[in-house]
Amino acid sequence: MINQAGTLDAEGVEHLHQLVADWHPLADVTFSDLFIVLPTKDDEMLIAAHCRPATAGTVEGEDVVGNPVPPSIDKQVRKSFLTQQPLQSGVDHVRFRIVPIATRVQKVIGILVVASDDRTERQPDAVQRNYAEITESMLRMISNGEFPGDGVPTGLRHGTPRVSDGLIHLNADGVVLYASPNAISAFHRLGVRGRLPGKILAELVTEQMQYSSSVDEMLPVVLLGKGSWVTEVESRGVVISLRAIELKNRGARTGAMLMCRDVTELRRSERELMTKDAMIREINHRVKNNLQTVSALLRLQARRVQDPAAKQNLDDAQRRIYTISMVHEALARTGADKVEFDETFARLMRLAAGVATTGQHVTTRFEGSFGTVHSEEATSLAVVLNEVITNAVEHGLKGRDGSIVVRVHRDGDELDVVIEDDGVGIKEGEHGSGLGTQIVETMIKSDLLGTINWSPGPERGTVVTIQAHMRHRD
Structure with missing residues (x-):
């Protein structure tokens, strides 16, 4: 407005x-x-x-x-x-x-x-x-035209104080003229005892710095009211958030308004969350490494097997496990429980098409966007798409050049995916009955709360339509 x-x-x-x-x-x-x-x-x-x-x-x-x-x-x-x-x-x-x-x-x-x-x-x-x-x-x-001032921080951190949290009025020399009860309580908890009015706040806080592990270089500026800035002071495990607004009269500094808030518990909670995020990131990293190790072992085992059917089963298992490891790699990289799925899927599609080809040239194209997908659904979605694309290359395009197009439409919780190839195609109502198809149908029904349908393409090839419901919002 x-x-x-x-x-x-x-x-x-x-x-x-x-x-x-x-x-x-x-x-x-x-x-x-x-x-x-x-x-x-x-x-x-x-x-x-x-x-x-x-x-x-x-x-x-x-x-x-x-x-x-x-x-x-x-x-x-x-x-x-x-x-x-x-x-x-x-x-x-x-x-x-x-x-x-x-x-x-x-x-x-x-x-x-x-x-x-x-x-x-x-x-x-x-x-x-x-x-x-x-x-x-x-x-x-x-x-x-002196407020707001130049260079004043606007992206304030969570917990930045307001007047109701605690207010101190300073004169031009940094002497406390007035301190609200909440401000007095906050500084008492920091270790500053006695009355604040009539004292230079910067001197009182400096005495507590011997108990602080680190000091922000802007702290003296804020405590003396010589600039409009935001900082924090920590002593004996207590954290006070400070925000100063410099008061002027046509360029001459007349004092400052200093707001303060005890954010000890808030910062402790943030540190705990950071620790948990780091732990989750490390767990996903280790899971990814373990899955890739298992995938490599299966690949080595497949090379020693003589039976073509057994070799194919081991190759399929290796590919599925590696697909799951890709999702955990994305989770480990972000440290979150959600994945920007487009990048992961683009890699998966190239990998699936490349691994499944046996000499023919297969081109792939990806249209639309999956958006952000929760980790629980990302794994199932990755496995399902990998199975469908691999099946299209191995069976629909077997021994021939062709293309695969994946079109995605996301509307809130609803996800529509269409995978179309220009291979030999299938008959109406026909679809595979192997282990891959069973895995796809089970995951779509139980994990993605959706449906899958196979149908002949408009001219040739096969069109696979997947409709899924994302239970976890972005």
């Missing part, structure tokens, strides 16, 4: 996207709903974005993005945009602060409306005073 009004250039669109990505702290510290209003080519004032606070109830329960500004404040919004000056207004129990939004080159591109409910419970004087100072600084920065 940012550029639905159609009045912004590329710089203006980018500036508003950055503002929307970073305006939650302002909503929280003002206990207010935030609205971005843009003028349209039809001389309307359109609401382009809306942010609700986590520290108070919302004043607007409906989705108003895309709607014109209410008539009750339309006049004030237009006046602020034309004069490039902030205004205040009130309607019933709602107070409005109307602030021009300027880019870094001082071009006004829209209006920020801060809407707060007068009936919101008032905070203690110290809280109210510090929150008000932070609010004034941030609104002034927005109207001066």
